[in-house]
Amino acid sequence: MTTQEEAAVTLSGVRIGPLQAGERVTLTDPKNRRHSVLLVEGGTFHTTKGGVSHDELIGGPEGVVVTSVGGTAYLALRPLLNEFTVTMPRQAAVVYPKDAAQILMACDIFPGARVVEAGAGSGALTCSLLRAVGPTGRVRSYERREEFAAQARRNVESFFGAAPPAWELTLGDLVESLQAETGPDAEPETDIDRVVLDMLAPWECVDALAERLVPGGVLLAYVATTTQLARTVETLRVHGGFTEPEASETLLRAWHAEGLAVRPRHDMVGHTGFLVSARRMAPGFRAPARKRRPAPGAYGEDYTGPRAATPEGGSARG
Structure with a gap:
């Protein structure tokens, strides 16, 4: 990644280009279950359907599909901010x-x-x-x-x-x-x-x-x-x-x-x-005072909020 690209990431958080070790990727299975994975060289994402090697993703583009050892397909994308x-x-x-x-x-x-x-x-x-x-x-x-x-x-x-x-x-x-x-x-x-x-x-x-x-x-x-x-x-x-x-x-x-x-x-x-x-x-x-009439009892005897200590609050009681 160039210095200019690194500066752009620091300002926006948006990464482009090949996936790199040290960044997160979201793996989504066929049931739309999402897994946040931190990529590590030589690492493995373990599932009940077998593992997914991180090395299959590192260096490649996002938007690819990787398959676990057990045959389950996972969509790989960088996570959006939300x-x-x-x-x-x-x-x-x-x-x-x-x-x-x-x-x-x-x-x-x-x-x-x-x-x-x-x-x-x-x-x-x-x-x-x-x-x-x-x-x-x-x-x-x-x-x-x-x-x-x-x-x-x-x-x-x-x-x-x-x-x-x-x-x-x-x-x-x-x-x-x-x-x-x-x-x-x-x-x-x-x-x-x-x-x-x-x-x-x-x-x-x-x-x-x-x-x-x-x-x-x-x-x-x-x-x-x-x-x-x-x-x-x-x-x-x-x-x-x-x-x-x-x-x-x-x-x-x-x-x-x-x-x-x-x-x-x-x-x-x-x-x-x-x-x-x-x-x-x-x-x-x-x-300007908002013209509205408080609901009956809004500032009754049980009211203990900030307005109770003001003349406006006293006159609004009842």
């Missing part, structure tokens, strides 16, 4: 491709964007963010757990072939790290274009991030439960420096099509997470 993320080694749950695609669009991640991500998890979403920002952008990922950060680094470097120049991984808490940057000798993270939060309590980061997010910038939280969704939405509303939050989830349903048998497949990927997003207002401005 395949890589769902088969990568992991310490934490990954952001599924269907959600990663929505995050890139909802945040409007663009080449050259300055993006903050917390937490990094296993690095699945990080790969998508790095590809989207390109060589002129920057992704700064925060992860509190050392084992998660180490796994994320391994996965990202495995996909891109090396540590991407546009990526910085910080082991530690996002808010604490931002507060530490306020010292006299610190270089604070300013002019952030986009923020993606994949963490237990994203509402705890709103105040600190609001000070650094550019006007018009996007803050998006990826949460798993309705209680997290509600707390994040209410926190953004109470803050006042963001537009009305938007909440959504994406359900992906594949279809079976064979002759006259056309129907939804039974292995639908249902709920994985909710997306909550809002845009930063300019300093000194508040978004």
Whole structure:
């Protein structure tokens, strides 16, 4: 591989040309079961139908069919990014491709964007963010757990072939790290274009991030439960420096099509997470209040969320 080709791989993660030892390949059997295999010279992929020699693949093109000793045929292709993320080694749950695609669009991640991500998890979403920002952008990922950060680094470097120049991984808490940057000798993270939060309590980061997010910038939280969704939405509303939050989830349903048998497949990927997003207002401005009448009881005696501490929350009770 030439120096130019190696640079292209580091920036995009896309490899072309003959398969090489040290890269991954996906072997798909006749039942559409996929196996992620790291190619090693002299290695063998063992199956119940016999082994497949890695040397049959190394040096050849992708898109070929190899046969195990027992006679089972396997289609060999380099994994696409969406395949890589769902088969990568992991310490934490990954952001599924269907959600990663929505995050890139909802945040409007663009080449050259300055993006903050917390937490990094296993690095699945990080790969998508790095590809989207390109060589002129920057992704700064925060992860509190050392084992998660180490796994994320391994996965990202495995996909891109090396540590991407546009990526910085910080082991530690996002808010604490931002507060530490306020010292006299610190270089604070300013002019952030986009923020993606994949963490237990994203509402705890709103105040600190609001000070650094550019006007018009996007803050998006990826949460798993309705209680997290509600707390994040209410926190953004109470803050006042963001537009009305938007909440959504994406359900992906594949279809079976064979002759006259056309129907939804039974292995639908249902709920994985909710997306909550809002845009930063300019300093000194508040978004016009959304004209809506809360449902009866929405802010009743049992409500203990952020809005309960505001005059608006008190007047909205009942």
